[in-house]
Amino acid sequence: MGAERTTMGKAFQLIPDSASTFAQAIDANYYYIWAITIFFTIGIVAAVAYFSVKYRRKHKDEVGHPIHGSLMLEITWSVIPLLIAMSVFVFGTAAFFSAYDPPTGAMEIYVVGKQWMWKIQHPEGNREINELHVPVGQPVRLTMTTEDVLHSFFVPAFRIKKDVVPGLYTTLWFQATKVGDYHLFCAEYCGNQHSGMIGKVHVMEAADYEAWLSGTTRGETMEASGQRQFEKLGCSTCHLQDNTGRGPSLKNVFGKPVQLQSGTTVTADEAYVRESILQPQAKIVKTYTNVQMPTFQGQVSEDGVLQLISYVKSLSEAPAPVAAPAAPAAAKGGKK
């Protein structure tokens, strides 16, 4: 794998490999701001140097010319920097927004950080630690959380980074453009072995990826694991699919709006399902007021919750990429 040369292990490369669809836009912003920085630094330093020499003190009692100021100049050097700053804002924000919404139909992969490793689950059942295999040219959406402290999932070659936060799902998406092996770093300080919480992202040709997926390491799919836990934890005794159980049926729920007792509506995304498992009383479905669902906090791991979510997703006819949630849903995450 990694037919092409990549950043890893190479001696020196000022700009890391560009291996995702965002890299170009972010690099363009980077060069644009360097141009501004160099222009103003050289311009002002040159002016200071020129004045310092031209107006150097000629005799010891000399004083400078009494110049009070100039409104025109003040306006000029306020407005021009303001316009330049706004252009930097606009370019950066445009690139940031396009990096935020995953396209529909993105491949789903689940990431759980813990001191000091990255645990990754593919829906097909493959699990890996500190390695992430992805196909080239296909949008991939990561749904991420952590078992302990904050970490941050950072792939320099993709120019992306996102914190993983306890109790919250954060999402990140990318589309790799170049086959190869790339650094995966934890960017948020997380304790002793922070600098050891590193790994590799392997970007593979689609066919190689398929071959890897069907390799020997494959266990049962996340959906199947989720279903098994759904039975084992007793979820299935109340959440009957024909809606005759004590809890609401979960069929065709994922990705759809849910009416709550409080009168508001939420979309059943990953964060909502997670919260309903761990803090069932936080949002109660309309007409289910008197049901005291117990919390499963401490009884199911973060990996397990993700598997349960996979299963709930599979109960929906069209597994809509809900939380494709643009920003807000992803950000609001599981609490409130």
Place this chain on the structure above:
Amino acid sequence: MSATLAPPLHTTPEPEPQFPAKHFLNTGRGVASWLLTKDHKRIALMYLISVTLMALLGGFFASLVRLELLTPQGDLMSAEQYNRAFTMHGIIMVFFLLIPVTPAILGNFLLPIMIGAKDLALPRINLLSWYLYVIGAILTLSSLVLGGADTGWTFYTPYSSMYSTGAVIPAALGAFVAGFSSILTGLNFIVTVHKMRCPGMTWMRMPLFVWANYATSLVQILGTPVVAMTIILVALEKLLGFSFFNAAAGGDPILFQHLFWFYSHPAVYIMILPGMGIISELVSAFSRKKIFGYSFIAMSSVAIAVIGFLIWGHHMYVSGQSVYEGLLFSVLTFLVAIPSAIKTFNWAATLYRGSISWDAPMVYAIGFFGLFLIGGLTGLFCANLAVDLHIHDTYFIVAHFHYIMVGGAIMAYMGGIHFWWPKMTGRMYPEALGRVSGVLVFLGFNLTFLPQFLLGYMGMPRRYHAYPEEFQIFNMMSTAGATVLGLGYLLPLVYFAWSLKYGKIAGNNPWGAKGLEWETTSPPPLENFHTMPVQTEEAYAYADEGETHHG
């Protein structure tokens, strides 16, 4: 040189300056006269000594960090030790150097004199704030023997409150206590500026150093209580099991970041604003010229103080906050760049048609120019949402804030201490050595931190004990630069100490500068002025002839 001597320019030689017979240093002797003093000048000198000691300690931890990073493997220290070293470096430098350095030393000494007052309005409170500083410092340092704090100076939850095994609480409580020292200094300055100005000292005649400290004081008293409260919440969670930030118990780990940065971003302005005030004084004094755009410089300080409170979220673009929050914080962050740009242009314009001399303080001021420009402009990378996605939590950020805080705030402080040292002690230091030190600091600083911008974009995360090999070259340059930088900082310690005994007697006004502090003796008497000063002109009125407006 021709053998025949030209007739001297001044036929009557100026009298040799005399050391004043009675001044604040010999008014009262013995340890008690210092430890119980209410004189702002003595308190300033006590701060000078304690802050310098803390800076040396912070520098020691910085050198441990830089030595470890010479090689990619974590071989000098264990990861535990490394994490404690960078944490201690950060806590000491932020809370015990950068925040107090200019207000508590130079501000304390000069602010009353500059506005023609006898002392600060609340002298006992002033002494109390020094004691709080010392208690805070001892608390923080006690964490070193209790196992060391390993959270980084940012104390992020839930690591600090639930997972760290280090002595987080003493370190954080030290910052908490030092915070009150900072609040009280700010309060004192505000009251003093409002109530103690001498006759004729109107608001718009105040030196810009006073304006800058006034704006800083506003930030100190409004922002610091928030971080104090936040530290208490962390302590309650860690010691008593409350859950404010623990997600499993319904808390919110990101809430901590909002509270922390609500103070700690404005704290950046607590660090840099007084430095900007110093630069205004230096640029004017060493071009012997009225500062260009006085009111714009004064008001831009206030604007920075106000906008500075609205942009904390730019530390959290990738924390999981929504894109819309990111958008808002980004645009406000770009706005705060404008008042800084206005100051920079006005300083440069002040040089135009001045009478410029390159004495040691001016070397530092010009060095500040170069470093602050780079620091400010690289802020554009960090404020840009897309670029930050890549550089957040990398060495780019480390380089950027060192340019602002060390290249900006400390460079300005060094310029200031070289400028006012003769006033504070009555003695001149070897001025050529001062220039050498300024140049060393400038070169060493750039060699240390310029490579870190590139390192950050290459992808090296901050707070890494070990790192992949391709990052080594820049790390080596950085460590080499830090060595030069260290020499540049140590040199003044030597010649300042030397000057106390052997330095040339300075006289009232060795630089030929304007301002009330140059009209009294060096060092000043206990009551600052022998007769009540009256301000009869605008600040920086170097030329006698009528005002000429330009443009």
